[in-house]
Amino acid sequence: MLAAVSILASCGLPRVGPNKREIFAGSVQREGDAFIVAVNDRVTRATAVVPALGFSDGFRNAAVVGSDTIQPGDTLGLTIWENVDDPLLGAGGGAGGGGGPATLEEVQVDGSGFIFIPYAGRIRAAGNTPERIRQIITSKLEDQTPDPQVQVRRLAGDGSTVSLLGAISGQGVYAIERPTRTLSSMIARAGGVTIEPEIAQIKIIRGDRTETIWFQDLYKNPDFDIALRGGDRILVEEDTRAFTALGATGTQARVPFEAQSISAVEAIATVGGLISATADPTGVFVFRNEPAEIANQVLGRTDLIGAQRMVYVLDLTEPNGMFMARDFVIRDQDTLYVTEAPYVQWDKTIASLTGSLSSVATITSISDTLSGSGG
Numbered sequence: 001m002l003a004a005v006s007i008l009a010s011c012g013l014p015r016v017g018p019n020k021r022e023i024f025a026g027s028v029q030r031e032g033d034a035f036i037v038a039v040n041d042r043v044t045r046a047t048a049v050v051p052a053l054g055f056s057d058g059f060r061n062a063a064v065v066g067s068d069t070i071q072p073g074d075t076l077g078l079t080i081w082e083n084v085d086d087p088l089l090g091a092g093g094g095a096g097g098g099g100g101p102a103t104l105e106e107v108q109v110d111g112s113g114f115i116f117i118p119y120a121g122r123i124r125a126a127g128n129t130p131e132r133i134r135q136i137i138t139s140k141l142e143d144q145t146p147d148p149q150v151q152v153r154r155l156a157g158d159g160s161t162v163s164l165l166g167a168i169s170g171q172g173v174y175a176i177e178r179p180t181r182t183l184s185s186m187i188a189r190a191g192g193v194t195i196e197p198e199i200a201q202i203k204i205i206r207g208d209r210t211e212t213i214w215f216q217d218l219y220k221n222p223d224f225d226i227a228l229r230g231g232d233r234i235l236v237e238e239d240t241r242a243f244t245a246l247g248a249t250g251t252q253a254r255v256p257f258e259a260q261s262i263s264a265v266e267a268i269a270t271v272g273g274l275i276s277a278t279a280d281p282t283g284v285f286v287f288r289n290e291p292a293e294i295a296n297q298v299l300g301r302t303d304l305i306g307a308q309r310m311v312y313v314l315d316l317t318e319p320n321g322m323f324m325a326r327d328f329v330i331r332d333q334d335t336l337y338v339t340e341a342p343y344v345q346w347d348k349t350i351a352s353l354t355g356s357l358s359s360v361a362t363i364t365s366i367s368d369t370l371s372g373s374g375g
Contacts, residue, residue: 248279283339
């Protein structure tokens, strides 16, 4: 029996992956290429790295664009009254003669920022407010007609617009208006995000600069509610980080992050926990390629260069094991692996052996029956 068990075990029964002994065999101490590290308070502090997202001072300190400031591409509406019987513009009569004012609808600001008004000439509109444009037109016309009265209106136009893309209700191009001069108000104008706020990221592309924040931080930190600029592109997208769960867990899959940070305990819970019949709570491993600066800090060294293969070991049966797992942060591209309990392989060996012996006994019984009937 013992010989049969030994032979069967050496043949390699089916299992979910390597056992603890095989993982430890790959350590640097045993001439492998990975550092095996038991998780403690110092390790959790050194490895607790969460992606830092936020806007630079250049974005956060930019002043709000005046909603009345004219930009190239905007459209203006003008109405001009003249206090004469024979006006330069409009119908005869003016204010005293019963005639109507001259109305110029949809005067578009050209790409150079100018508009053309009859008898007033080419006027610089971009960068000015409607009030300033009114003053300029009035001063140019008053030499040709007495006491002109000018009204300037800023109509809807494409001078100051931003584009919203990605996981947002109303993708499209929106004009920067008085109520939508900041990032949060513009997102609200487009109907809000369509993914879970915990995993939503907002990316702002302004010229050759691209900066990203968490959607939740936009409301937690008012400084991130930046002023928009014409031409900004706003992209709302889902967090792309994920970890892989393997071994004796409820689910073996690639699992996307569901929050800005996930602990080892939360990661285990996300995949259905440990399989009570097979999992070894002393063998919870996290495989990671660790940057040299963090690896040096974890190992108390200064000579490591480049990414290092690290295997972090969590023993949930220790007095503070659950606390360590709760504090240890899972990062992007980590592999969470739970080994099987030692008895599981032994149980498989016995089951295979007894199953094989039962099959032999059955075949022998059938053979004896056939031989008896033939005799």
